[in-house]
Amino acid sequence: MARKSIRELQNGYSDNRFTPLEITKAYLHRIKKKKPDLNSFITVTKERAVREAKIVQTKKEAGEQTGLLFGIPLSLKDNIATKGIRTTNGSSIDYNNIPDTHADVTQSLLSQDSILLGKNNMHEYAIGITSNNPHYGPVHNPWNPEYSPGGSSGGSAAAVAADLSVASIGTDTGGSVRIPAASCGVIGLKPTYGKVSTAGVTYISWTLDHAGPLTANMSDMAIMMEAMTSTPYKPFLKEDIRGLRIGVPTTYFNEHIETETYNLYLHALYALENLGAVLIDTGVSFIDGNQDVTFTIAGAEAVYEHRARMECCLDQYGADVKAFLEMSQHISALQYIEALKKKEQYVQKFARLFRERIDVLATPTIPIAARKIGVEEVQFGSYTESIFNAMTRYTGIFNLAGVPALSIPCGITSEGLPVGLQLAAGHGREDLLIRTGYAYEQSQLSDFYKKRDEICAGY
Numbered sequence: 001m002a003r004k005s006i007r008e009l010q011n012g013y014s015d016n017r018f019t020p021l022e023i024t025k026a027y028l029h030r031i032k033k034k035k036p037d038l039n040s041f042i043t044v045t046k047e048r049a050v051r052e053a054k055i056v057q058t059k060k061e062a063g064e065q066t067g068l069l070f071g072i073p074l075s076l077k078d079n080i081a082t083k084g085i086r087t088t089n090g091s092s093i094d095y096n097n098i099p100d101t102h103a104d105v106t107q108s109l110l111s112q113d114s115i116l117l118g119k120n121n122m123h124e125y126a127i128g129i130t131s132n133n134p135h136y137g138p139v140h141n142p143w144n145p146e147y148s149p150g151g152s153s154g155g156s157a158a159a160v161a162a163d164l165s166v167a168s169i170g171t172d173t174g175g176s177v178r179i180p181a182a183s184c185g186v187i188g189l190k191p192t193y194g195k196v197s198t199a200g201v202t203y204i205s206w207t208l209d210h211a212g213p214l215t216a217n218m219s220d221m222a223i224m225m226e227a228m229t230s231t232p233y234k235p236f237l238k239e240d241i242r243g244l245r246i247g248v249p250t251t252y253f254n255e256h257i258e259t260e261t262y263n264l265y266l267h268a269l270y271a272l273e274n275l276g277a278v279l280i281d282t283g284v285s286f287i288d289g290n291q292d293v294t295f296t297i298a299g300a301e302a303v304y305e306h307r308a309r310m311e312c313c314l315d316q317y318g319a320d321v322k323a324f325l326e327m328s329q330h331i332s333a334l335q336y337i338e339a340l341k342k343k344e345q346y347v348q349k350f351a352r353l354f355r356e357r358i359d360v361l362a363t364p365t366i367p368i369a370a371r372k373i374g375v376e377e378v379q380f381g382s383y384t385e386s387i388f389n390a391m392t393r394y395t396g397i398f399n400l401a402g403v404p405a406l407s408i409p410c411g412i413t414s415e416g417l418p419v420g421l422q423l424a425a426g427h428g429r430e431d432l433l434i435r436t437g438y439a440y441e442q443s444q445l446s447d448f449y450k451k452r453d454e455i456c457a458g459y
Contacts, residue, residue, distance in 0.1 A: 002459045003163045020071030024053035027073045038140045044118040052115045067112030068099040068227040075165035077120040081200035088118045088123040089202045090384045092135040100336045103200025112227045120155030127321045129391040132319040142456035147370040150183030152176040157184040163457040167215045173204045175395025177212045178407035182420025185409045188214045193402030207334045208399045218438040235434045242276030247358035250283045257367035257378040264411035265364045285287040294396040298337035299328030341351035350401040353428030365407040365420030406433040
């Protein structure tokens with residue numbers, strides 16, 4: 001079968017062309033077939049998924065009211081608690097961790113009659129951006145299995161790109177939904193801070209962590225956000241963005257970036273302008289140094305969250321996560337408080353920017369396309385940067401500001417790898433991102449989606 005959107009699946013259920021059980025079994029078959037190639041799941045909940053599909057099918061047959069996600073097979077990043085299903089956090093330390101309760105986001109999705117296919121592979125404890133997991137093996141990018149899918153929600157993005165789940169939920173501390181979305185050619189949204197509850201998610205940083213959806217298209221994104229927040233987003237699936245003020249950064253987001261990635265980003269800006277948006281040069285010099293602020297807050301809070309595990313099991317962490325936690329132990333209280341104060345300045349400055357000057361800020365999602373699994377550094381001319389710093393350079397500021405940010409595909413490099421366009425808006429303005437993303441998608445992404453589904457999903 002070809003990829004089907006949430007609407008197409010539910011229309012098929014309504015017309016009795018297929019049932020939730022048939023669709024669920026088809027997805028389970030795809031997962032089994034693709035699992036060795038992509039390694040995008042740690043746990044597949046086959047028996048539970050079949051049971052849930054039968055339950056929702058019986059509900060429909062009985063004429064009962066069904067939820068927004070009726071019969072939709074989903075997956076969850078494995079740091080999101082699932083009652084009775086192991087939640088490993090991508091770590092051997094929590095290999096046998098079976099939560100007693102669902103995370104809030106899990107409960108929200110299941111209450112809307114979705115079907116849980118399983119738990120996605122990820123970077124250990126979400127502390128990293130390659131999803132090269134030393135305990136469960138690396139996740140592979142469905143565009144080219146030699147390449148990383150990005151991270152830390154790499155399994156979620158790879159699963160959606162390969163159509164192993166209709167949508168997935170990831171987590172994002174400094175870009176961990178948007179980075180893999182860009183690397184795998186899907187759509188990823190980090191909502192406004194606090195809009196989607198993170199209760200039941202294993203934290204890196206309670207100050208910066210967000211939970212957000214990854215989907216194959218903007219229609220699915222609107223429906224997922226509506227199901228997760230009880231806020232109607234489908235009305236914003238409109239192609240009209242005439243007069244929308246889109247900020248184009250004059251600094252920072254055009255520095256240390258691969259030429260091909262930057263050119264695809266410029267092409268996306270021209271497309272938005274042709275749709276009637278007004279491009280406005282926007283100074284963002286106030287964000288210089290933001291990565292140090294992110295690392296200080298995330299590091300200090302991660303050490304606190306991991307204090308018990310570090311005491312008993314430090315040598316069981318992968319090398320990169322262990323090094324991060326050990327280094328972060330040296331962050332002082334003064335450094336942490338100063339970073340929190342700086343974060344508040346970002347919040348205020350972005351609030352003013354979106355209130356007074358622009359509606360949406362458009363940037364590249366990441367400055368490079370995906371790299372091969374195991375690559376740890378990237379070169380920009382004579383400038384060498386760790387892949388972690390490079391991949392988070394354009395995304396982490398929006399976690400600090402707490403504003404919503406969406407990554408949507410904007411092209412394919414000459415090496416056959418996708419590139420992402422990042423759109424950010426003011427606090428609580430996910431509606432603007434859905435409207436802008438949908439207009440761009442309808443104008444620009446038809447051929448991209450066909451190519452993605454041919455390469456990644458085999459359709």
